[in-house]
Amino acid sequence: MRRLSFLSFQVLLLLLTYLSADNCRETCTSARPLNANSVDSVLDGAVRTTTLSTSQESIFEPIVEVETVESCANNYKNFKSRPHSVSITEFGAVGDGKTLNTHAFENAMFYLRTYADKGGVQLYIPAGRWLTGSIKLISHLTLFLENEATILGSQDLKDYPIIPGLPSYGRGRELPGPRHSSLINSEGLEDVVITGDNGTIDGQGAVWWSAFYNKTLDYTRGHLVELIDSKDILISNLTFRDSPFWTIHPVYCRNVVVKDMTILAPLDSPNTDGINPDSSQYVCIEDCYISVGDDAIAIKSGWDEYGTSYGMPSKHIDVRRIIVHSMTSAGIAFGSEMSGGISDVKVDHMIVYGARWGIRFKTGMGRGGYIRNITVNNVDMRSVRTAIAFTGNYGEHPDENWNRTDFPVIENILIENVVGENITQAGLFLGLPESPFHNIHLANIALDVKSESEDWNCSSVAGTYFFVWPQPCPDFTKEELMT
Missing domain, CATH: 2.160.20.10 (Single-stranded right-handed beta-helix, Pectin lyase-like)
Structure with a gap:
């Protein structure tokens, strides 16, 4: 596949930045941790506006910068x-x-x-x-x-x-x-x-x-x-x-x-x-800096037959304005323990650097459950090995009683407004033949992938894409106009 020149990538990045800003002009802010000026401001749930320090600005250039800071905490x-x-x-x-x-x-x-x-x-x-x-x-x-x-x-x-x-x-x-x-x-x-x-x-x-x-x-x-x-x-x-x-x-x-x-x-x-x-x-979950030895954030809901039997999903979760560093794992992960189901999750404005995976969905045969109705929006990745990963072969089980025919359902996932520099692999989508990942939508994504690397690796997945570089594998159908 033909590679972008550095100049072409910068032009594409500018266009994506414009599209991203236009898409979320009323609500988006730059991803950054906020430092409370007083305890009362934390306890009273006040909406605050802060600015990046000079050192942070020299490392991270946010996708879009506006003055208003919305807080999901105000809903609680x-x-x-x-x-x-x-x-x-x-x-x-x-x-x-x-x-x-x-x-x-x-x-x-x-x-x-x-x-x-x-x-x-x-x-x-x-x-x-x-x-x-x-x-x-x-x-x-x-x-x-x-x-x-x-x-x-x-x-x-x-x-x-x-x-x-x-x-x-x-x-x-x-x-x-x-x-x-x-x-x-x-x-x-x-x-x-x-x-x-x-x-x-x-x-x-x-x-x-x-x-x-x-x-x-x-x-x-x-x-x-x-x-x-x-x-x-x-x-x-x-x-x-x-x-x-x-x-x-x-x-x-x-x-x-x-x-x-x-x-x-x-x-x-x-x-x-x-x-x-x-x-x-x-x-x-908002305004946090996380640097750890595994997934920075991982949304879960129980393990195999025990999670299925308990039947309590994770849902209605908001993640916004997070900076993460995780050399061995993911910036944001779903699973692998997801047998009770995961749905209705919104991730908005995340900076991921030095990670093995940027965005990761992980499950496997015997998990059962579902991951659906997930939106990941406005992600800035730097030096990430695999930007977007969906893996259906995560095989660890609690005991020998797991159900070999209990297959997870992964569907209705939107990943949009993602930029990445120094990426080793754009995407990995390895679904289960018995339960392929479907309705996976990729939009407004520009990744600067290393020239010696494979861009995408796909099997048992179906979805659409709009304005994505490098161009995804044939399992994804191009949309001419986003609806």
Whole structure:
């Protein structure tokens, strides 16, 4: 296939930029993390406008820049400041980075329950390094971390109680049987805020990663933050780093907002996904920077026969203005655990750099379920190996009881307004012959693919394209005019 010259690519990129701007002129903004100027602005859900720093502008040139910043968080509960505040030091906690404060946090949660009918309460974490094992939150609580406050996860695995596997997984995700609890966790709660003045929650995950690599784990690792069967959740304006496993995992949740977050882990750390909504509905993820060792964002809904039986989909999810870096995995992923179904997801304004995949859909025989009604819009990729990947051969299963005839359905997917520089492969679409991917639509896409690389690899897929370079494989039919 004939390649674009550098000049031709720049002309095509300018035209695509114009089309992208015209297509979303009223609502789009540049992809970037926003830094809150005050806690009240976070808790009151205010719409703010910020600008990129000089260093960011030198690296990223957004597809379109406008002044208005729309927030999907405005569609959810308006979280306000609590009328009461108590410091963790009042329960005997010591912020020296050495004293184990698990009991102080347990005592605080027990006492603070009394504020549930009084407008709730804020647990204030002042500057210091607060070492603790697993913390179980309560309803109507704001966990607030001051600017130089760090909650440190204990490096003793015994400080993380063993709990049952999730019913939609049937076991621990890594190993059969139960699993470790997460550093920060909740179940059956409502009205929970985890926020601060850019404080930090550090999972100190290296000890977990070492145990994983050395195969000395007896149970599946816990996450940094896991929220189970909870609603009205806000996580904002903090740095999360070095999770043992996935970083933020809302599962069976409703009305969840994750915004203004920095999520970090070494690029070679195992399975340190950034944000994984799982069998959850009405989720808003916006204005975050994520650099981790696995998928930056992965939307899930249960694993094989357990996910199908549990039957709780992930749906009504908005992802916007995200910058991601993931050398080993994807910027945004759907699956592979998607047996309960994934639908009605909108991804808008994402910058992906140095990733193995830019946009990835992953599933396999035995998954069942569906991924449908997905829109991915305005994505800027830099140095990505495969820009768009749909793979139907993801074959890991929880046990031998998976259904060999339970095939996933992947349909009604729109990917538009995508630009990429230094791309190794434009697209990979490997569907299942028994259940081909269909109604896949590609529009306004310009990718600067390395000359020695294969542009597209396709099988068992059908769709359409409009204004896409390099030209997709014959499995996609050209549309003369977008409707």
